[in-house]
Amino acid sequence: MLENALRGGKRYWGWIAVLLAVIFLGFLAYLRQYGYGLGITGLSRDVTWGFYIAQFTFLVGVAASAVMVVLPYYLHDYKAFGKITILGEFLAVASVVMCMTFIFVDMGQPLRILNVFLHPSPRSLMFWDTISLGGYLVLNVIISHVTLGAERKSVAPPRWIRPVIILSIPWAISIHTVTAFLYSGLAARPFWMTAILAPRFLASAFSSGPALLILFCLILRRFTRFDAGDKPIQKLAEIVTYAMAINVFFVLVELFTALYSNIPHDTSHFAYLFLGLNGKNALMPWMWGSAVLAVGSLILLFNPATRHRTATLVVACCAVFASIWIDKGLGMVVTGFIPSPLEAVTEYSPTLPELLISAGVYGVGLLLITGLYKIALSVRRELAA
Amino acid sequence: MSVDRRRFLKIAGLTTLAVASGSARKALTADAADSTMATPPSPPLTAQRWAMVVDIRKCLAAGDCRDCTLACHRVHNVPDFGNPKDEIKWIWQEPFERVFADQEYEHLEEALKHAGVPVLCNHCDNPPCVRVCPTGSTWKRETDGIVMMDWHRCIGCRYCVAACPYGSRSFNWRDPRPFIKELEPEFPTRMRGVVEKCTFCEERLARGKPLACVEACKHKALTFGDLEDPDSEVRALLREGFAIRRRPSLGTQPEVYYKL
Numbered sequence: 289m290l291e292n293a294l295r296g297g298k299r300y301w302g303w304i305a306v307l308l309a310v311i312f313l314g315f316l317a318y319l320r321q322y323g324y325g326l327g328i329t330g331l332s333r334d335v336t337w338g339f340y341i342a343q344f345t346f347l348v349g350v351a352a353s354a355v356m357v358v359l360p361y362y363l364h365d366y367k368a369f370g371k372i373t374i375l376g377e378f379l380a381v382a383s384v385v386m387c388m389t390f391i392f393v394d395m396g397q398p399l400r401i402l403n404v405f406l407h408p409s410p411r412s413l414m415f416w417d418t419i420s421l422g423g424y425l426v427l428n429v430i431i432s433h434v435t436l437g438a439e440r441k442s443v444a445p446p447r448w449i450r451p452v453i454i455l456s457i458p459w460a461i462s463i464h465t466v467t468a469f470l471y472s473g474l475a476a477r478p479f480w481m482t483a484i485l486a487p488r489f490l491a492s493a494f495s496s497g498p499a500l501l502i503l504f505c506l507i508l509r510r511f512t513r514f515d516a517g518d519k520p521i522q523k524l525a526e527i528v529t530y531a532m533a534i535n536v537f538f539v540l541v542e543l544f545t546a547l548y549s550n551i552p553h554d555t556s557h558f559a560y561l562f563l564g565l566n567g568k569n570a571l572m573p574w575m576w577g578s579a580v581l582a583v584g585s586l587i588l589l590f591n592p593a594t595r596h597r598t599a600t601l602v603v604a605c606c607a608v609f610a611s612i613w614i615d616k617g618l619g620m621v622v623t624g625f626i627p628s629p630l631e632a633v634t635e636y637s638p639t640l641p642e643l644l645i646s647a648g649v650y651g652v653g654l655l656l657i658t659g660l661y662k663i664a665l666s667v668r669r670e671l672a673a
Numbered sequence: 674m675s676v677d678r679r680r681f682l683k684i685a686g687l688t689t690l691a692v693a694s695g696s697a698r699k700a701l702t703a704d705a706a707d708s709t710m711a712t713p714p715s716p717p718l719t720a721q722r723w724a725m726v727v728d729i730r731k732c733l734a735a736g737d738c739r740d741c742t743l744a745c746h747r748v749h750n751v752p753d754f755g756n757p758k759d760e761i762k763w764i765w766q767e768p769f770e771r772v773f774a775d776q777e778y779e780h781l782e783e784a785l786k787h788a789g790v791p792v793l794c795n796h797c798d799n800p801p802c803v804r805v806c807p808t809g810s811t812w813k814r815e816t817d818g819i820v821m822m823d824w825h826r827c828i829g830c831r832y833c834v835a836a837c838p839y840g841s842r843s844f845n846w847r848d849p850r851p852f853i854k855e856l857e858p859e860f861p862t863r864m865r866g867v868v869e870k871c872t873f874c875e876e877r878l879a880r881g882k883p884l885a886c887v888e889a890c891k892h893k894a895l896t897f898g899d900l901e902d903p904d905s906e907v908r909a910l911l912r913e914g915f916a917i918r919r920r921p922s923l924g925t926q927p928e929v930y931y932k933l
């Protein structure tokens with residue numbers, strides 16, 4: 289099956305070349321970081337986690353969102369998702385690989401990363417996050433390999449794979465829950481210490497991930513002979529609609545608790561995000577942008593006319609994705625550090641090497657998605673022929 | 674420790690006896706005995722629970738004294754990068770209103786409000802940094818409660834930095850060695866990519882020496898001792914007047930007390 293990824297036209301190889309160039313640039317930047325240390329990033333004593341960890345957090349959501357196609361298809365026998373389930377699982381595989389790479393590039397001593405297994409500390413949520421992410425990757429690789437292999441031979445998948453698929457459903461929930469717990473168990477950071485962080489993460493995941501999947505389906509429809517069909521796309525759009533509505537509701541709940549209680553430790557972080565604090569307001573335009581995109585996307589999604597029209601659906605999906613990327617990929621992590629426990633308002637912005645490395649990691653993910661989707665579509669085409 | 678060394682020397686001596694001539698053996702054992710006699714190790718300072726009391730009034734009276742910081746940073750090879758981004762700090766001054774944000778109010782005594790208060794790792798009884806560390810490279814010593822660090826096991830994930838409610842941990846964003854002003858050969862330097870913090874001078878306690886900051890403070894503002902010993906100096910200070918701790922509501926049980 290893998291050989292299918294090595295066959296393609298000019299456009300396919302052109303795209304692969306672009307991705308390889310981005311990855312190569314990222315790798316060069318990483319070598320510089322490896323030589324100099326993380327001081328090459330915009331991080332500092334006050335803001336110790338930044339762009340890398342934020343991308344990790346965001347992509348865990350994209351990975352977890354595969355459950356939104358797997359669950360209806362396997363648990364409720366929703367046949368319309370039959371064609372795209374594999375796309376969701378492959379997206380999960382690529383996202384988890386990106387998550388792990390982002391963690392890796394964020395380590396001060398990357399060669400010691402095996403210490404997590406050599407000296408396992410079950411009290412640390414990071415230990416459980418490693419287990420859940422690694423396990424989810426293995427599950428999805430096995431499931432997609434077995435189901436696609438069976439499909440290629442036009443036979444039913446073996447019976448033993450069903451319990452594995454069923455297991456992958458709560459496992460998907462677990463990866464984002466454990467990632468949320470990584471943050472929400474810290475008394476030192478009131479911005480993160482909220483019981484609805486895990487539900488919030490899941491709601492944002494179940495809107496941003498399927499939104500991306502819709503966009504991928506539409507891209508495939510445009511550039512390849514694969515057509516997912518209108519029914520699954522519209523069903524995904526409904527999932528995006530309600531998950532996004534719940535996500536926005538959760539954010540408002542958080543704002544209410546912090547602002548009405550008026551506890552300075554809790555309000556100051558939100559003040560920094562939306563109004564600026566001590567004259568520092570780098571994230572303010574982004575966060576208002578995210579809010580506008582969220583409301584705009586909901587208007588487009590709730591209105592059946594705009595949800596059914598491909599052009600407006602594309603706009604809505606891009607808006608959902610961008611809104612949540614800003615919220616998690618920019619605002620969520622660094623704001624936990626601003627202000628610091630000693631009330632220092634130190635701002636953070638990623639540096640060029642940091643952005644290049646991040647682009648390289650996204651390049652790896654896109655390369656994986658491209659290759660895996662190519663394999664899936666080639667298998668389908670062989671069957672159709 | 675000294676018993677171990679003696680036993681080691683005994684075994685080494687017996688081995689030598691088996692292979693070497695009598696006279697050579699005599700010379701060797703005499704040498705070894707001489708060297709142990711030359712530097713009698715002072716007994717290590719021990720406690721059931723180490724704690725520190727900082728007398729803020731004395732710091733206030735001392736103005737912008739930085740003796741504790743300078744001494745600590747010198748003996749521990751803490752680098753000076755000259756910029757806040759890469760900064761590494763073990764003990765340093767912060768304004769009172771920031772150290773005790775929960776205690777801050779409008780009509781707080783003006784002199785106190787902006788006064789520099791020394792802050793350091795609180796060596797909590799219930800340290801969040803230990804809980805979150807994925808490799809056990811930071812841990813609490815059961816014998817005396819010191820929160821320790823293993824720079825050789827640290828993977829540089831900085832989870833402990835996120836978890837510490839006191840901002841007591843620093844990270845080596847870049848190679849610290851070129852920025853050490855005056856190298857102290859008795860203490861290891863660190864490499865880039867690991868976290869570090871104050872360890873209550875555990876290496877000095879082991880050699881029977883007082884903490885570097887306590888020793889350096891001319892104003893006797895810092896007192897170190899055994900919290901479990903009712904006759905200790907720290908207990909006497911805590912008995913004599915009110916002392917506060919940083920963010921007690923978090924339940925970390927910090928063991929650095931501030932006398933007002």
